[in-house]
Amino acid sequence: MNHLTSETFDANARAALANPQLRGALHRATSLFGVRRREAASGLSNWEELRSQARAIKDETLLHLDCYLERFAANAEAAGARLHWARDAAEANGIVCRLAKERNARLVVKGKSMATEEIHLNAALEAEGIEALETDLGEYIIQLAGETPSHIIAPAIHKTRGQIAELFSERLGTDRTDDIAKLTVTARQVLREKFAAADIGVSGVNFGVAETGTILILENEGNIRLTTSLPRIHIAVMGIEKLVPRFADLDIFLKLLPRSGTGQQITSYQSLLTGTKRRESDEGPEELHIIMLDNGRSRMLARPVTRQSLACIRCGACLNACPVYQQIGGHAYGSVYPGPIGAVITPQLFGLRKAAQLPYASSLCGACREVCPVKIDIPALLLHLRTQITEGPKQEGTSAEQEAKPRRLERLAFKFWAAVMTRPRWYELSGRLLRTLQRLVVRDGKIGRVDGVLRKMFPPLAAWTSARDLRPIESRTFREQWRRTNGRSNNS
Numbered sequence: 001m002n003h004l005t006s007e008t009f010d011a012n013a014r015a016a017l018a019n020p021q022l023r024g025a026l027h028r029a030t031s032l033f034g035v036r037r038r039e040a041a042s043g044l045s046n047w048e049e050l051r052s053q054a055r056a057i058k059d060e061t062l063l064h065l066d067c068y069l070e071r072f073a074a075n076a077e078a079a080g081a082r083l084h085w086a087r088d089a090a091e092a093n094g095i096v097c098r099l100a101k102e103r104n105a106r107l108v109v110k111g112k113s114m115a116t117e118e119i120h121l122n123a124a125l126e127a128e129g130i131e132a133l134e135t136d137l138g139e140y141i142i143q144l145a146g147e148t149p150s151h152i153i154a155p156a157i158h159k160t161r162g163q164i165a166e167l168f169s170e171r172l173g174t175d176r177t178d179d180i181a182k183l184t185v186t187a188r189q190v191l192r193e194k195f196a197a198a199d200i201g202v203s204g205v206n207f208g209v210a211e212t213g214t215i216l217i218l219e220n221e222g223n224i225r226l227t228t229s230l231p232r233i234h235i236a237v238m239g240i241e242k243l244v245p246r247f248a249d250l251d252i253f254l255k256l257l258p259r260s261g262t263g264q265q266i267t268s269y270q271s272l273l274t275g276t277k278r279r280e281s282d283e284g285p286e287e288l289h290i291i292m293l294d295n296g297r298s299r300m301l302a303r304p305v306t307r308q309s310l311a312c313i314r315c316g317a318c319l320n321a322c323p324v325y326q327q328i329g330g331h332a333y334g335s336v337y338p339g340p341i342g343a344v345i346t347p348q349l350f351g352l353r354k355a356a357q358l359p360y361a362s363s364l365c366g367a368c369r370e371v372c373p374v375k376i377d378i379p380a381l382l383l384h385l386r387t388q389i390t391e392g393p394k395q396e397g398t399s400a401e402q403e404a405k406p407r408r409l410e411r412l413a414f415k416f417w418a419a420v421m422t423r424p425r426w427y428e429l430s431g432r433l434l435r436t437l438q439r440l441v442v443r444d445g446k447i448g449r450v451d452g453v454l455r456k457m458f459p460p461l462a463a464w465t466s467a468r469d470l471r472p473i474e475s476r477t478f479r480e481q482w483r484r485t486n487g488r489s490n491n492s
């Protein structure tokens with residue numbers, strides 16, 4: 001079982017970096033996704049326009065979320081759905097477990113839901129003696145392995161074909177084969193029986209349409225149609241931010257999401273569900289329950305700077321583009337939401353104290369912002385969270401911020417740095433001072449003992465020098481060279 005947490009990110013990342021098999025699998029998968037995304041996006045001449053439109057729709061929705069939530073609830077209920085509101089994970093799990101127990105359910109089939117991973121629904125159901133079975137192939141694989149997803153759209157991205165073959169042979173007793181078609185057939189046979197026997201189907205939601213009360217679920221395997229229509233009862237767990245105002249808005253997101261996620265022009269299955277079945281001969285569940293999950297989202301909504309985090313449509317493109325994620329994968333983040341967007345969402349959902357290392361898991365190269373189909377400025381959000389961590393609890397605002405542990409030393413260092421950088425004479429003097437001091441350790445133009453000394457004596461500086469070469473300061477500063485050159489040209 002995977003027990004990594006965000007609190008141990010540094011150690012998790014080091015362990016991941018020491019695993020060449022993991023890095024190989026990540027490199028192959030993220031590179032392929034990246035190439036496919038670029039090709040798919042370049043096939044649309046109005047790609048940038050679509051991104052701007054999508055962001056504008058999300059901004060409008062989030063600004064008036066209360067109105068759109070009411071409209072969505074009214075229209076969904078008019079179509080036969082039952083709406084439930086959950087402030088946190090415990091409430092959401094409580095609702096699902098109550099509904100299941102009231103109906104004497106023993107088996108729940110699940111699919112396409114990061115939200116249920118976020119609230120740990122499987123564990124809550126199992127505690128009530130109810131079996132919860134993942135039906136998406138990737139999610140089924142990691143459930144068999146006793147792990148958590150390591151990617152937003154490809155939960156088993158970290159596993160090689162050989163590892164999956166081993167797992168199936170060990171857990172399902174099948175002959176060992178790494179033929180993908182045979183492995184898929186094995187999984188399908190197991191899952192089909194479970195679909196037929198399931199009492200309840202649980203899913204996530206990609207988009208909810210306020211105008212019609214419709215929910216849209218996207219996937220490539222067809223399993224979600226079985227999840228939502230074979231069992232008598234369908235429970236959809238939906239983050240409150242998943243709304244779009246109008247049905248026509250879906251057109252834009254249906255162009256952006258599959259292209260950004262897997263490089264597909266369109267997802268294989270697009271299930272639009274509006275309420276329950278009306279006649280006996282109709283497909284669909286007799287009961288549809290939609291659980292509207294807050295779990296920290298209204299805190300993010302309350303401030304303009306963090307609100308944009310809620311525009312995320314969970315395409316996973318920022319993970320594939322991120323040089324940090326590419327090396328360490330999703331488990332190191334210790335959160336259901338890994339990668340750049342995970343480093344932004346996790347501290348906001350679960351508290352800065354628990355995830356204080358995550359906003360630093362970025363080189364701020366901006367690759368995530370470049371690929372994000374809804375133009376979320378992830379580097380700006382990471383910097384905002386770093387400020388919250390550094391400034392600590394004296395900042396007004398969210399409870400997550402109140403939990404933040406101040407990094408006093410860092411704050412002091414930057415104050416000193418700012419003081420020197422804004423005073424030219426201090427700046428010049430500090431350069432001269434450092435050049436004089438470095439004579440103690442520089443031999444033949446190279447730094448001798450100082451690297452080892454810094455590592456042993458000054459842990460904050462060692463964090464820098466342990467992965468980088470420390471170079472001697474030039475014998476002549478830029479300013480001195482400028483004065484010399486300028487002086488010469490003036491004289492000539």
Ligand code: SF4
Nearest residue numbers: 312313315316318372
């Ligand atoms: S932040 Fe943007 S790129 Fe990353 S998962 Fe969300 S929508 Fe996709």
